[in-house]
Amino acid sequence: xxxxxxxxxxxxxxxxxxxxxxxxxxxxxxxxxxxxxxxxxxxxxxxxxxxxxxxxxxxxxxxxxxxxxxxxxxxxxxxxxxxxxxxxxxxxxxxxxxxxxxxxxxxxxxxxxxxxxxxxxxxxxxxxxxxxxxxxxxxxxxxxxxxxxxxxxxxxxxxxxxxxxxxxxxxxxxxxxxxxxxxxxxxxxxxxxxxxxxxxxxxxxxxxxxxxxxxxxxxxxxxxxxxxxxxxxxxxxxxxxxxxxxxxxxxxxxxxxxxxxxxxxxxxxxxxxxxxxxxxxxxxxxxxxxxxxxxxxxxxxxxxxxxxxxxxxxxxxxxxxxxxxxxxxx
Ligand SMILES: [Zn+2]
Numbered sequence: 669x670x671x672x673x674x675x676x677x678x679x680x681x682x683x684x685x686x687x688x689x690x691x692x693x694x695x696x697x698x699x700x701x702x703x704x705x706x707x708x709x710x711x712x713x714x715x716x717x718x719x720x721x722x723x724x725x726x727x728x729x730x731x732x733x734x735x736x737x738x739x740x741x742x743x744x745x746x747x748x749x750x751x752x753x754x755x756x757x758x759x760x761x762x763x764x765x766x767x768x769x770x771x772x773x774x775x776x777x778x779x780x781x782x783x784x785x786x787x788x789x790x791x792x793x794x795x796x797x798x799x800x801x802x803x804x805x806x807x808x809x810x811x812x813x814x815x816x817x818x819x820x821x822x823x824x825x826x827x828x829x830x831x832x833x834x835x836x837x838x839x840x841x842x843x844x845x846x847x848x849x850x851x852x853x854x855x856x857x858x859x860x861x862x863x864x865x866x867x868x869x870x871x872x873x874x875x876x877x878x879x880x881x882x883x884x885x886x887x888x889x890x891x892x893x894x895x896x897x898x899x900x901x902x903x904x905x906x907x908x909x910x911x912x913x914x915x916x917x918x919x920x921x922x923x924x925x926x927x928x929x930x931x932x933x934x935x936x937x938x939x940x941x942x943x944x945x946x947x948x949x950x951x952x953x954x955x956x957x958x959x960x961x962x963x964x965x966x967x968x969x970x971x972x973x974x975x976x977x978x979x980x981x982x983x984x985x986x987x988x989x990x991x992x993x994x995x996x997x998x
Contacts (some may be wrong), residue, residue, distance in 0.1 A: 671685065691960070692730045694908050695856050697723035697898070697923075697941055704729065705953060710888040717897070719953075723905065724945030726879050726953075728899035728955055734853050738891065741810055741851075742882030755791050755814055757985035759918045764992060767794035770846065773918055774873055774929060782841040787831055787862065788848035791817060796996075799824065809833070823996050836864025842871045849903070850876045850894045859910035863932060872912050872930040880952035881924040889953070899927055901945050911935035922966065 690701055701717030705726070709715035718729035732740075736933035755763070771794070778784075784798045789807030790812050798805035809818070818826045843862050852858040859872075866872060879889065879897035890897070898906075900921055904914055912930035917929045 692718070694720040694722060694725055695727065695731075695854050696720065696725040696902060696909070698933045699723065703727050703950065705950070706886075706890050709891045711718055711891070712887075715892060719946060719950055721946045723902065723941055724899060724947075724949040725906075726949065728892075728895050731853055731895060737851075737895070738810075739774075742930060755817055758981045758987040760791060760793065760992070761981055761985040761988045763791045763793035763799070764988075766930060767797035770794055770844070770873070770875075771797045772800075773927070774842075775801065777916065777929060778842055778871060783839065784842045784844065785840040785865065786826075786846065787858075788845065788851075789818075789824070789826045790814070790846075792819075792822050792826040795826055796822050796824040800921050821993055821996065828950060831858060832861055834861075834865060836861070838864065838867050838870075838906075840865050841867055842873065844885040845872065845874045847875055847877070850896050850898065851876055853895060855896055855906060856910060859907060859912065863911050863935075866932050868932060870932050871915065872907070872932065873928075873929045874907070874930065875925060876903065878919070878921070878924055878926045880949055881922060886953070886956070897948050898926060899945070900928075901942055901948070903928065905939065905942065905945075908936060908939050924970075942950075 684748040692702065694700065694702075697720060699720050699722030704716055706717040707714060707718050708781045717726060721727050729962070758941075782803055784795075784803045785796050785804045786805075786807030789809045792807065792809070795805045795807045803981070806827075808829045808831065809815070809826050810828065810830060812828055815826075815828055818824050820975050824922050843866050845862070849855050849858065861974060862872065873996050878899065880899040903926055907928075907930050911933050913933045915929040915931045917923055925988075950977060
């Protein structure tokens with residue numbers, strides 16, 4: 669099934685790979701000088717991806733509006749990327765195991781009793797994992813496709829509420845943002861709003877793809893749903909602007925995932941910009957061609973591990989989900 673792209677991107681493109689226009693403003697540094705590093709998405713449809721020359725942030729150029737993104741998620745996202753409107757046993761098993769990993773990873777760094785809140789909770793497996801471990805856990809999820817499963821089967825406290833409709837009551841100890849920050853129209857606005865949800869000295873845990881790893885061959889790196897692509901440096905820079913400082917990084921720069929725990933701090937008056945990040949990011953993205961990307965030893969190892977987990981999911985998912993659902997049956 670194809671991806672619905674609500675824009676005519678080709679009209680934006682020029683012959684030059686350098687694009688300077690004040691209406692295209694970098695969310696991180698406010699700059700408008702972008703190197704266009706890709707003109708197509710992973711399905712070979714026109715999609716302009718720019719690398720900000722001021723700070724290294726990689727983003728759609730121009731950025732779609734909030735309404736256009738909302739319309740895309742409301743209708744197309746789940747079906748475009750997963751071809752399903754109810755979660756399959758394999759998806760549930762994967763989401764559950766991922767929730768358990770995140771719980772194990774950050775539990776030693778948070779104290780109980782504690783209110784954990786997930787923004788973009790998906791099926792609700794991470795929220796349910798934290799609830800089972802004794803936390804006061806809840807979340808929000810804009811997509812409604814899986815709501816009935818989340819609420820009716822998992823009994824996870826996940827509501828269909830927009831982030832920006834939540835009151836800045838500074839009531840949560842920990843906010844989780846798992847593979848969500850790369851989807852916002854303005855991640856800076858999103859983080860600033862999330863700051864209002866978190867207690868002073870509270871924590872923010874973020875996971876997202878690492879564009880400098882990279883996590884896919886160049887031709888498959890970009891797609892409409894990922895409005896931004898981060899490196900460790902650009903994510904940390906953005907978090908600092910929103911008043912969050914690093915507590916712990918769980919992955920290194922060669923890992924295709926960024927996983928960082930931040931702590932809420934006073935918003936600094938001035939953040940120094942890393943002049944080298946644009947070059948660092950460019951060099952990292954272009955350092956492999958298709959062959960060298962696929963021949964990397966760590967890539968091959970990850971593929972083998974992934975394939976093994978797919979086989980395991982295929983063999984065990986049905987039974988696994990049956991047992992999980994039986995556990996939560998009222
Ligand atoms: Zn920038």
